Amino acid sequence: MENALLVGLSRQMVLERQMDVVANNVANVNTNGFKADKSLFEEYLRTGAHEDNFVSSDRAVSYVLDRGTFKDFAQGPTEQTKNPLDLAIDGDGFLVVQTAAGERYTRDGGLQINNQGQLVTAAGDPVIGTSGPIVFQPTDHDISIAADGNITVLEGLNRIDSVRGKLRVVNFADAQKLLKDGSNLYSAGTAAAQPDTVSKIRQGFIEKSNVNSVTEMSRMIEVTRTYTQIATLLQQQSDLHKSAIEKLADVPA
């Protein structure tokens, strides 16, 4: 009976959620290693009330449902920072981070060294190498990170590099299964991490957010306009009811 109102409402609820996704993308437009989310919709069919007196059969009412948000894992632009502890991953790989909750994965390569000399993320969680955390000695200087993730330093007055470890870089056959944990971290969920030998590490660069601001802005405009249109539609539908009630119920004296 009130199908138009309910269909309109289902669209508005979905649009509101899409707006939340756009807002989160825009808020993270300057977050290093951030991957944008995109919304997916599907039609949700539901048979309405029956009326068998019509010649043709009833059509099912078509609602809209947001089926999911998928992560756009496209490479973000890289910016040169010349900071030896900044690294960008060229490829599908992720760095492995040891957090209190277990292993997490990140694309944010703005790394630091903590007071024990360990290589850590900006939040202080150790970045894991192929054989445990990467630890620097007090006399190390001139840190160099090779494309394959091999970390070497010059120790003291030595002129020959000493190896401090090799970054563990992993990728996922189905990266969509990764769960965003916030703090630029992903948890594996049902996905299985496998060693990545293809991705290249670029020292002195940082991967920026891959949010495309032009796309996000036009999507935002699209969302608001559609939302307003639906609101007008609901308004008209409601006016229709109103005048129907007024006119039909108008008992002549």
Next chain:
Amino acid sequence: MRALYTAATGMAAQELNVQVISNNIANLRTTGFKKQRAAFQDLIYDHVRRVGAQASDQGTILPVGVDIGGGVKTVGTPRLMTQGTLSMTGNDLDIAIRGEGFFKIQMPDGTFTYTRDGSFQMDAQGRLVNAQGNPVQPTITIPQNSTGITINAQGQVTVVLPGSSTPSNIGQIGLTRFINKAGLQPIGDNLFTETPASGPPQDGIANTDGYGDMQQSNLEQANVEVVSEISDLIAAQRAYEMNAKVISAADQMLQSTAALFR
């Protein structure tokens, strides 16, 4: 409507970003200044439909879920401790460090602070002091009427005493290293103090064991690069504007909903 609050976190983050960039630009000509940058992370996600959840008895799983993020947070403003360029000043008491290490300065309350700013002066007692008049450690006292102050790469200070023709050694300026120099706390006046994050200070001698060397008559410039700061500033400003637009778009949506009710 969550979008309003999400965009508000974005605006707050970009405001801080501009603040950090403006401080970098303001210190463009500050000797020994090390630039900072704002590091952001995404906030917690609301997993409305969890990816990988079972979708049927047959064990099919959802290939994508509905994840709604809550915005952005600032995780820190790490300092980039890269080498600044050296500029020749010709002043005997200017020293630049090329490589690792900080000068150690004794404060009036007896504590130690650390700096990369090597524009030193002499005080009334002939001590080598920084611009605030606090002595460099270990204290170097330059005898009266001595000439030809020379500071070598190891920090050894030699002068020619009056009535003598050969230079004599009057002390050695030390350097201090930290395992995590980005963890030092800035206290203004180009000075840093030790924190639990920086690790304990390791005093040593320039040009040995990974310590940098000293360059007399040079000063280390700030490591701020104008071009990258300006492009970061533009990016931050635009990001701020876009977040503001999201707020007004969300407002517009709420308005059209409110208009339904008459």
